[in-house]
Each structure stands twice: as structure tokens, then as C-alpha cells.
Amino acid sequence: MEKKQRTCMLLAMLLLVPALVFAQGGKDQAKGSAVTGGDGKPTITFMVTAFYGTELKNEYSDEVIRRYEEHTGIHVDWRWENNDVYKEKLGLVLMDRNNMPMIITGSGEMSANVVDAAKKGAFWDLTPYLADAARFPNLSQYSRDVIKSFTVDGKIIAVYRGRQIGRLGFSYRTDWAEKVGITKAPETIEDVYDMMYKFTYNDPDGNGKNDTYGLELVKYVGPLDIIQTWFGVGNEWVEKDGKLIPVHQTPEFMTALRWMRKMYADGLVRPDWPSVDSGTFGDALRKGQAGIFIDVMDSGKRIWNYYKQNDIRSVVNPDQVATMTLLGPIEGVTLATSGHNGYYLITKDGAKTEQDVINCLTYLDRINDPEMLVLADYGLEGVTYELNADGDIVMYNKLTVAQTPQVGLNQSITYFPYLESPKPHLVKTDSDLAADAAFARNKAVAVFNPALGYLANSSVNAEVGTDIEQIIDDARTQYVCGLIDDAGFAAAAKAWADRGGTRLIAEINQLHQAAKK
Template sequence: MMKQVWKKAMAVTLAGTMALSMAGCSSKTNSQTAGESKESGTAEAGEGKASISMMVTQFYGTELKNDHSDEVIKKFEDYTNTNVDFRWEANDTYNEKLGLVLMDKDNMPMIITGKGDLSANVVDAAKKGAFWDLSEFIKDSASYPNLSKADPQVLKSMTVDGKVIGLYRAREIGRFGFSYRTDWAEAVGITQAPKTVEDVYNMLYKFTYEDPDGNGKDDTYGLEMTKYVGPIDIMQTWFGTGNEWVVQDGKLIPVHQTKEYKEALTWVKKIYDDGLIRKDWATVDSGTFGDALKKGEAGAFVDVMDSAKRIWNYYIQNDIKSVTDPSKTATMTMVGPINGKTLATSGFNGYYLITKAGAKTEEDVKNCLHFLDKMCDNEMLVLADYGLEGVTYDLKDGKVVVRNDLEVQQTPHTGLNQTICYIPNLASTEPVLEKTEPTIAQDKAYAENKKVAVFNPALGYLANSGVNAEVGTDIEQIIDDARTQYICGQIDEAGLDAAAKQWSDRGGDRLIEEINQLYQQDTGK
């Protein structure tokens, strides 16, 4: 069973979508809370503020540690009336750390951030009663005016045994797709955006072998890839593979059991064999994803549209000139779908769990929910997404104008967006962002992607599968590893088949049976 794109990165997202990371560490970035007990949210920590602890993903290593970060911390703690003790864990090893934390009840944070969809170990812990049921809490619209507006359909993916065990981080459905450096395409004679996989191959080939930067050297390649395998998940949909699971003949099956899956992998293997991606991609730190386009080493990018926008902003910030017209800045073209398809998000990317071992009382739970709810207010959305007025943005005619003169990891608010559910709004509604050309292009791509995005039809059932909780994570890795090995030529098609059989024998067949039982029982599908 394949992972969703965001299971191994972040978005990418980013937002959530920025897949950069450093070595994992547990650090307290908030000096106001250092050394204070966080065992109970009912404990007061200066100025009458409640105290909570929160485990979150670290993408850069500079989260809330930059110039003016102390001002950001003061602002969100004063606004929410909450002191927050952060436990930062590196993106690349986050899922492993999460597994360890779930077994360490004596050091359990009150809020745990999850990546992607509910993982098997989280579902298993939920079935054993590790998390608070938030169903009744979030119906209280007076206490939680934002969280109470959570989408009931998306909450189904946060429901285990009838209990809402987490709050999701809302995301654009149409985030994922194909983008490329516009001037490189012009330099090699491509005047129209790719529409088919043949068009993409042609572009990648020309970017690799026809000197798109015009420096006379053989120093470019087509598609940027790192060990973050999200791009493969996206590219598979171009072939009709589906999104993790697919409905065939009225039955749900994992995509690795489809003929389209092998067709897609064979195509990715071809671009690898033909040198259109770097040979060592499977060992390249995912924290560097995007750097090859910024440095002019690669010209095409498959991931979230907001990452393509950030690459474009990098060109603006660093005055990277177009290779075809040095009087202009380089730009990105955000295509989105290829063959009329792209990967859909689940409407969320990640989630927040309130643990019973960390949040020991209902008052603790309410303190956690109060913080999460207040962070969805416009004031905090502006702070988390745009930073400080006069430092990282200005207000012009009542609109936010982002300065874009700092790299994301240098901004004072770096990492704060990891605390936000984005319910009910994905961005501040007052003030609104004054949209730049890259942002306008991003939003247009979102809208186009959403029309054709391929959803995972099994998402809600996986969260309630006992077999998935038991073996899901382990057998998923079997398929992921085999996919990479096949692309790199370490195994052949027989090796892929052997991995698929191993998946089935270790619980995959039982998983298919259970998922389809849940599917048939679902009268609301």
C-alpha cells in the first residue's frame, strides 16, 4: 500500500509542504516556559497563563529561534493566554519518534502532531484508549468557534471506533502537481505546457541534454528527486493508478495490485535509466528538496504547488535572471495535472491528538483545545503565515504585502504554522494577502487540480481497520522499498511481484478483506 505524498514529507508541504529537516532533537525554544512543569494544563505558568506541551514536526532546525522569534512567541502566548512547551522532532525521523513517544507514557506531551493520515500505530493506540474523544468537546461552538466548524466528512478520517480522536490540519485538495522553470522550456524550444507523459519525458530529456541554461556544460538534469517519494505517488496517478487504493469491479484494492502501477513505475524507471533524474536520488536528504531548482541544476518539479511558488519567490528574492531574457527574473509554470490527473489530498495533512497520559484532566483538554482554536483566529493566521508587520510583511491598503527578503527558515515565525488546524479558513480573511504573481499562479493551479484530483477511496476505512493498526505500517514499507529498488534497477519485475506476495502474506490479504467489509457496510458511501 502506497503512502500519500505527505506521509514522507511535508509539504510539503507544506505549508506543510516544505520538506526540509535536520537531525532530530527535543528542544525548548520558549524561554518563558523552560524549566516549568508541563504535567498538567491546569498548572499556571506566569501571568495566569495555562501551560500545555506539544510535539511538532521540525523541518529546518531554526523553528522559533530566529531574530524577532521572541516577539512572535510573546504574541501568540499572550493572544491565546497559553504558555507552550514545544518538543521539536525532525521530519525525516518523525514517524519513528512518534512510535517511541506513544510507548513512553511518563513523558507524553499533551498534544501530539501526526503526519499525513492516521498511521497504523496511532490507530492501534487509539483503540487502546490513548487519546481523548473530542466529539462532544468540539460541538461547543461558544468555547471553540473555529474548531466547531470542522468538516464532518473530513472528521470521518479522524474517527476510530466511533470516537473523534484528533483534529485535522485542513489543506487544499488540489495541492499536488507538475511545474517547471519557464525560461528553460523556452531555451529548448518548448512553447506549450506538457499535457501528457510523453510531453513530460520530452521536456525532461531536453532539460538534461540540450543545455537549457546555455552555459555550454553538461551540468543539468530534468526532474529534481530526493528520497522523499511524494513525487512518485503523484506521477503514478498520471497513469490511472489511483491514490493508495482504487475501486475495481466494486471492490477496493491497493494500487500496487493494478497493471497501471507497473506501467507507472516502468516509466519512472526509464527517466532514471536515461539520466533525467540524479542517480543517487534515493539517498539524497529530503531536507534539500527544491534546492536543485534554486541552484539551476534541475528544471522540473513534482510536488505541491506552494513549493513551486516558493521556488519562484526564491528567484525573485535572489534576482535569478531568465536565461532567455536577462532583463527579467526567472519564473515557474505551474501545470498541475498530466494526462488530466493528479493526486488529491484528503482535505487535510496531519492532525493533532490530545493524549490522556499528557492531558490528564478535562481541564487540560479544554486548555489544549482553547489554544488550537485561538490559533485559527485571523490574528494568529497572519502571525503564523506572514510573521511580523514591519519585519516580514507590511500592510498596504489593508492588505498584507509579504516582503520575501528572507528564506523561510530565517523568518521569525518559522514553525508556528505547525500549530494550526486551519479550521475553518485556510488563510486569514481579514486582513487578506495581497497576491503576487507566484501566488496567483499557485491558486489558479489549485483550482485546476481540484477538478481532476484523484482521491483515496479507502481513507476512512483504514482508520477503523484493526488489521491496518496491526500490520499496516510494516507492510506499507515493503511496497515502498520495492518501488524504489525497482526504479533504481536493484530488483526486476519478479522482485516487485515477490514484494507484493510478501505484503499479502504478512497481512495484506487480511487487510483487503477487512477494508472491503467496512466498504460494503458503509451506507453513506
């Protein structure tokens, strides 16, 4: 989920301390030699997110470790931290200067406190290293657009984890559409509303009960961001008459809000969606309670795969398994992602020497080679996959992700220049191919955030950005649910401006004009 969540007060306090510490410590780095393992390979320490608790601890994981160490020439001292407490743990780790990892994983966009720490010299400037194509042939192929989000005071201070630009869009349950008489994929906002309405009131599951909703919504508000683009709203910020402004200040935003308010009033989504746990997103489609899913196409594909794995039958043809249509754009547009899903910082308190930095980047570069992508994404031949007569990968799918020998290794991959192994190829299922086609459609029409590169360098955004963004998110939810009217939303927009938004617009446009010059 790409939208930033409210930063808790505890985390803010934790992260402010290391920023002050870094201000004093960043100037005086030790000149000692790089650490080596018992086998003579350089050792790097790497703090990464653990999602399963079995990362590189399963049967045959030792073979995975042997292969990546042999290929990269680097020994990795992994520091796994559970996903549900990762942000809090990050704050604690940053305060422990004597036990600082060389590489720290960040999630989402850079937080205000990370930017502040960067300004105080906490992290290495990677600009000259990433320009060295001979030494780092993979990392040097970063996107100049995406890297703007990780450039602070003209210095690249992080390596991002690449992702599809066109991941976000519109998906729906194909057999439900057939059941209610929709034979053509939606193209317009009116088409979408018609599908939502029929999925809610025309008994798409054929059980004779009024027990379905058109669109699945939970308290994660990413789908609302995507819907807005159909109305010409833009992606968080938009350029009007040469000036960048937040989208909530545009008339198109209010048009989109009124449409979503009607969607809610007409009962096309569950009434309690603002309180539904984000971790359940997708469950309503899996359980046959809703038929439309608006978010990443990957998740639409996973819902389709769930139907296959659990033999969920089509309501119009019981001889077939239910499928999803992974459509993508509506009104010829969709929301672009930031092009990344997190980033890697190389700390000065952890990587004390230039050789340490080179070792870290050597690992991050070589782990992106095609054979390492195969290892991280697909595992071991004869254990998790086999090669067919054409030399392509056929997955066994006998193990859950948590049981695979390679689980966790992909948390250290930047996924550029390749999002997947160019060779050997994975033999793809129908759902894989549909997702790839949707990615391509989305990428061609994805709406970008023109302010991304400036937000990372904005002192005002570092100061108030997360808090004032929440003001608009909360007001949007309240408006959609009919709890406030136009005047109420205008009051929230004024609160946004008064609490730093006006200053933020001014600073973003100063940076924008300077960049133009």
C-alpha cells in the same frame, strides 16, 4: 512529503510500551482542577516540532506571546522537540506518564502504534466537543472527509492540521522550455516525455555541455505517486467493481511503471536518484541541473522565489529573472493530498479533566481566528510587514524565517476553516498568484484515496501496514531502475500479499461494506 517512511525497529519498540501502559491507565483519570498560570490564565502543555531552534525566542517574540495569550485566554507551556528526532522523542514522551503533555503533535498519517494506543483509551474522544459550534466555531468546521483518517472505533481522537487538497502537481522552468522550442504547457504524458527528453539532450541552459536532466528525482518517491495518476492508477487504493484494492494490483500500475522504467533507461533522470538525500529535493532546479519538478506546488513556488532572490537570469532573455510555470495536472488529473499535514492528540494522562480538554480546544480554536493567522503567518506590523493604503499586508522580507518573532507559532494552528487570513489579505507576488491558480486547478481534478478512513480503523494495517507498503515502494524503485523485471515485481507483490496484504484487503472491504450499509 506526504509518503510514510519505514518505521525503525527502535521506534516500534518504544511505542509498543506506552500502548500497553495506556491500556491500564486510560480507565482511571484524575478529577483534579485545571492548571493555571501566575496570571490566572489556564495553562496547557503542548509538544510541538521545532525546525529552527529559535521558536518564539527571537526579538519581539515576547510581544507575539503576549498577543496570542491575550486573544486565546490561554497560557501555553511549549515543549519544543527537534524535527530530526521527533518520532523517537514521541515514543519516549508517551512512556513518561507523570510528565505527559496535554497536546501532542503527530506528523503525517497516524502511525499503527498511535492507532493501537487510541483503541486502548490513550486519548480523549473529541467527537462531542467538535460538534459544539457555539463554543468552538472554527474547529467545528472540520472536513467530514478528512476527519475519517482520525476516527478510531467511531471516535474522533485527533484534530488535524488542514492543508490544500490540490497541492501536488507538475512544475517546470519556463525559460528552459522556451530555449528548447516548447511554447505550450504540457497536457499529455507524451508532452511530458518530450519535455523531459529535450531538457536532457537539447542543451536547455545553453552552455554547450551535456550536463542537465529532465526531471529531478531523489529517494523520496512522492513524484512517482503523482506520475502514476496520469495513467489512471488512482491514489494508493482504488475501487473496482465495488471492491477496494491496492493500486499495485491494477494493470494501469504496470503501464505507469514501464513508462517510468523507460524514462530512467533513456537517462532523463540522474542514475543514482534512489540514493540521493531527500533533504536536497529541489536543489537540482535551483542549481540549473534539472528543469522539471513534480511535487507540491508550494515547492515549485519556492524554487521560483529562489531565482528572484538570487537573481538567476533567464537563459533566453538575460534582462529577466528565470521563472517557473506551476502547471498542476497532466492528462487532466493529479494526486490529491490527504487534506492534512499532521494532527493534534489530547492525552488523558496530560489533560486529566474535562476542563483541561476544553482549555486545549479553546486554544486550538481561537488561534485559528483571522488576527491570529496574521500573527502566526506574517508576524508583527512594523517589524515584519506593513499595511498598504488598502489595509493589505506587504511583507518586508528582511528576516529569514528563523529570525522572525512569530517563528514556530504556526506549528499550533489547524488551518481550518481558513488556510490563510481572510482579512487583511497578503499582497501576493506573481509566484503566489501562480501557486493559488495551480491549487485551484488541482483541487478540481485531484484523485483521492478511497480507503483513507478505513486504514485508520484497520487492525491489520496497524499490525503490518508500514512494513508491507515498503515492499511495494522498494520493488517499484528496483523495477524503474531495471534491477528487476515483471516477474520480480510479481514476486514482491506476492510477498506483500503473504505478509498481510491479503488480510488487509479483506478487512478494508469489510469496513467499506459496513460503511455503505
